[in-house]
Amino acid sequence: MSPASLKWSCLLGTSLLSLGLSQGLASSSAQAAPLHLYSAPALSPDGHRLATLDSIEATGAEEAPPARLVLRTLPDQRDEARRETATQETGNRDITVTLPCEDCAPSSPSWSPDGTRLAFIVRHKNTQNREVLSVTADGKTVTSLLKFTGSLQNLRYGPDSQLAVLAIANARRDPGALQAGAPETGEIDAQEDEQRIATIEKDGLHWQSPDTLYVYEYDWQKSGDGPAFVGTAAPGNGDAHWWSAHLSRFAKGHEQVLYTHPLSQQIGLPLVSPDGRTVSFVAGLMSDFGFFGGDAFQLDLTRAGARPVNLTRNAKSTVTGLSWCQGRLIASTIASPKTIMQALDTKSPLIVSSDDLLSDGSGEPRLVCAGDKSVVIRQSFTKPPEIWAGPFGSWQQLTHLNDGETVPFTASSISWTSDGFQVQGWHLTPKTRPAAMTRNGKVPMITMIHGGPSSAVTPRFLRASGDAAVLLNAGYDLFMPNPRGSYGQGEAFTLANRRDFGHGDLRDIHRGIDALEKTAPIDESRLGVTGYSYGGYMTMWIVTQTNRFRAAAAGGGIANWQSYYGQNGIDAWMPPFFGATVYDDPAIYAHSSPMTFIKQVRTPTFIYVGANDVECPPAQSLEFYHALRALGIPTSLVIYPGEGHGMRGHDHAVDAQKRMLAWFGRYLNAAPPTAMSSGSGKTN
Numbered sequence: 001m002s003p004a005s006l007k008w009s010c011l012l013g014t015s016l017l018s019l020g021l022s023q024g025l026a027s028s029s030a031q032a033a034p035l036h037l038y039s040a041p042a043l044s045p046d047g048h049r050l051a052t053l054d055s056i057e058a059t060g061a062e063e064a065p066p067a068r069l070v071l072r073t074l075p076d077q078r079d080e081a082r083r084e085t086a087t088q089e090t091g092n093r094d095i096t097v098t099l100p101c102e103d104c105a106p107s108s109p110s111w112s113p114d115g116t117r118l119a120f121i122v123r124h125k126n127t128q129n130r131e132v133l134s135v136t137a138d139g140k141t142v143t144s145l146l147k148f149t150g151s152l153q154n155l156r157y158g159p160d161s162q163l164a165v166l167a168i169a170n171a172r173r174d175p176g177a178l179q180a181g182a183p184e185t186g187e188i189d190a191q192e193d194e195q196r197i198a199t200i201e202k203d204g205l206h207w208q209s210p211d212t213l214y215v216y217e218y219d220w221q222k223s224g225d226g227p228a229f230v231g232t233a234a235p236g237n238g239d240a241h242w243w244s245a246h247l248s249r250f251a252k253g254h255e256q257v258l259y260t261h262p263l264s265q266q267i268g269l270p271l272v273s274p275d276g277r278t279v280s281f282v283a284g285l286m287s288d289f290g291f292f293g294g295d296a297f298q299l300d301l302t303r304a305g306a307r308p309v310n311l312t313r314n315a316k317s318t319v320t321g322l323s324w325c326q327g328r329l330i331a332s333t334i335a336s337p338k339t340i341m342q343a344l345d346t347k348s349p350l351i352v353s354s355d356d357l358l359s360d361g362s363g364e365p366r367l368v369c370a371g372d373k374s375v376v377i378r379q380s381f382t383k384p385p386e387i388w389a390g391p392f393g394s395w396q397q398l399t400h401l402n403d404g405e406t407v408p409f410t411a412s413s414i415s416w417t418s419d420g421f422q423v424q425g426w427h428l429t430p431k432t433r434p435a436a437m438t439r440n441g442k443v444p445m446i447t448m449i450h451g452g453p454s455s456a457v458t459p460r461f462l463r464a465s466g467d468a469a470v471l472l473n474a475g476y477d478l479f480m481p482n483p484r485g486s487y488g489q490g491e492a493f494t495l496a497n498r499r500d501f502g503h504g505d506l507r508d509i510h511r512g513i514d515a516l517e518k519t520a521p522i523d524e525s526r527l528g529v530t531g532y533s534y535g536g537y538m539t540m541w542i543v544t545q546t547n548r549f550r551a552a553a554a555g556g557g558i559a560n561w562q563s564y565y566g567q568n569g570i571d572a573w574m575p576p577f578f579g580a581t582v583y584d585d586p587a588i589y590a591h592s593s594p595m596t597f598i599k600q601v602r603t604p605t606f607i608y609v610g611a612n613d614v615e616c617p618p619a620q621s622l623e624f625y626h627a628l629r630a631l632g633i634p635t636s637l638v639i640y641p642g643e644g645h646g647m648r649g650h651d652h653a654v655d656a657q658k659r660m661l662a663w664f665g666r667y668l669n670a671a672p673p674t675a676m677s678s679g680s681g682k683t684n
Contacts, residue, residue: 035056036385038386038387040052040109041387043375044137045111047370048115048373049072049115051071053070058650066104069096069097069120069135075396097135097139103124106120106122108121110157119145120132121165129149130150130151132152162199163200167196168196172191193214199227208229208252214238214241216238217232218230218270221249221279222275222276225251230249232246233245242289245266246260247270247299264495265284267283267297268282268283269281272301278299287452292320293455296322298329317334317335317489318334318335318487318490318491319333323369324369329344330343331344332359332365334487336487339355339359339458350393354378356383357378360376364456364487365458374391379461381407381411381462383461385461409428411426414516421484421493421508422489425482426480426481433476434475439526442522443475444477444669445479445516446530447530448467448480449509450480451536452486452533452534455487456488474661476664479512484497484508485501500592501537501577502542502545503592509542513548527549527550528549528551529543533557536557540559540605540624543605544600550603551603551666552603552604553664556621557620557621559623560620561574561590562586565581567619595624595627601633605635607621607625608639609639610645613645614644616645625637634667638659
């Protein structure tokens with residue numbers, strides 16, 4: 001599942017590639033300087049000032065420093081005098097805001113309606129101490145607005161210059177199922193963190209949503225009767241219940257439910273129109289909070305009992321972002337392999353299509369708008385991220401901090417047909433590789449399966465320290481498919497593996513490899529497979545279904561859907577995908593469980609997982625490892641202490657990656673392989 005915040009649950013898969021964790025292995029990029037990264041872009045209401053969180057990827061043994069909060073003045077070609085005046089005011093177009101401590105990590109920048117100040121949150125390292133600060137637009141004067149013990153996120157100014165935030169007082173840990181879970185001792189579920197909307201006043205926080213609900217997202221609603229909000233919320237455990245969260249209006253501490261979705265649909269990204277009369281949101285089958293994708297819906301807030309209208313019905317794309325730009329609602333979509341942004345109205349068409357990923361720094365298309373400007377962070381597999389800004393679709397490059405970055409591989413989009421679907425994926429090839437990797441003119445290839453399953457591989461510039469980059473650097477071709485269940489082909493495609501995990505997905509992957517082998521010198525006898533979260537599950541599943549792959553590495557996987565149901569901390573995600581609970585339909589869970597077919601495994605498999613993984617508990621990896629040991633299949637299991645869903649600790653990330661590389665080296669390249677079965681295990 002998928003960074004709430006990095007986007008990742010058991011199924012989205014916080015792989016090392018996704019997290020971009022630093023380590024000492026060789027870089028895949030010929031980097032003259034560390035890679036600069038941009039996130040959380042916030043435009044001032046007049047579109048003249050931009051705030052971003054700027055960070056660098058660590059390239060040595062040390063972890064990267066905290067992100068910096070940077071203010072930039074956008075060029076205005078129509079008013080050169082105003083541009084020069086702004087530059088004189090700031091002294092420099094790029095201003096780094098001075099924070100109160102060296103280890104402070106800033107987040108959630110938000111401009112005041114008049115554009116004179118920017119509010120943001122800072123966290124003091126390794127503590128629950130948070131502070132809300134405000135800085136003037138010139139970056140010179142920083143003021144403290146609130147000190148708080150607990151969790152704060154999603155800071156937003158409202159139309160009357162009030163600040164609101166999502167807050168958990170005295171939080172047991174940071175919110176999100178990807179975080180390392182608290183030890184399960186004492187009375188279980190006796191205390192649950194409650195995340196609520198609060199406004200920030202001089203005397204502290206004023207709660208605006210009931211204490212019986214966990215609020216996941218919100219937006220201000222223009223109102224003449226005090227603060228009002230529209231958001232998503234559910235009662236009970238925040239990690240577990242997002243899949244049943246409903247859309248509600250909040251005012252004066254009370255909730256009014258606006259929309260309750262069906263079982264096979266989740267909702268996210270609520271966005272209230274500037275006039276406060278409608279709310280738009282994304283709804284679809286989603287496996288992880290934060291990795292939103294589906295169709296765009298709109299609900300009339302002025303009519304009691306109104307039902308949402310689907311604005312993108314039957315589109316062959318997935319909406320991952322919504323923005324109001326100059327009075328028009330813009331949907332940002334994955335239309336594999338492209339990013340497409342278009343207005344969702346009946347006015348003259350307004351559309352941008354790009355082979356690059358256009359986003360807010362995340363892996364899904366997103367757009368930030370204000371005034372007559374918009375901002376995207378533009379990148380691809382072979383072009384590093386930079387900020388582009390300007391009128392919608394006429395963006396100009398604003399930053400050049402990654403000039404000179406090159407990559408020693410090529411990337412291409414491929415497509416093929418499978419069971420009537422047009423499936424898409426990516427093929428990455430090193431420009432050079434160790435001579436020993438090529439045998440009889442052919443090269444080894446590793447298939448990397450993304451998490452989710454409701455997600456997609458998009459053309460995001462690879463981190464030098466991520467799994468994909470180091471595998472390429474070691475000389476492997478990579479195949480990164482977007483099989484059924486993925487975003488990018490419309491909601492019917494995302495729904496296509498519902499109640500059929502593993503079966504149709506694997507047919508799509510097999511046929512993608514078959515298609516690739518017709519055009520590229522891939523060595524059928526040296527295929528590997530890896531993935532994390534849902535990708536880890538698929539790796540475990542694949543080795544029970546076919547002997548085609550000669551080595552496997554499964555991170556944070558799932559071996560037995562039936563036992564998993566009672567072990568994980570987010571079981572509410574499963575009925576939308578399986579159609580029922582495991583207690584009501586155990587057979588459908590067994591239908592897709594690797595353990596059901598465990599005696600068919602012949603593939604050497606490396607397994608690793610975090611000891612405190614809430615989404616894909618280590619018991620699942622232990623169950624799979626125990627079976628492989630009993631069956632005499634070469635295997636190795638490493639459980640990393642203190643880790644949640646993904647290896648966030650630097651040393652653990654390095655160790656897991658070194659072990660994975662050694663595993664593939666041993667079974668794919670040490671010597672010509674011997675046949676493990678009479679057939680390749682292909683599915684045609």
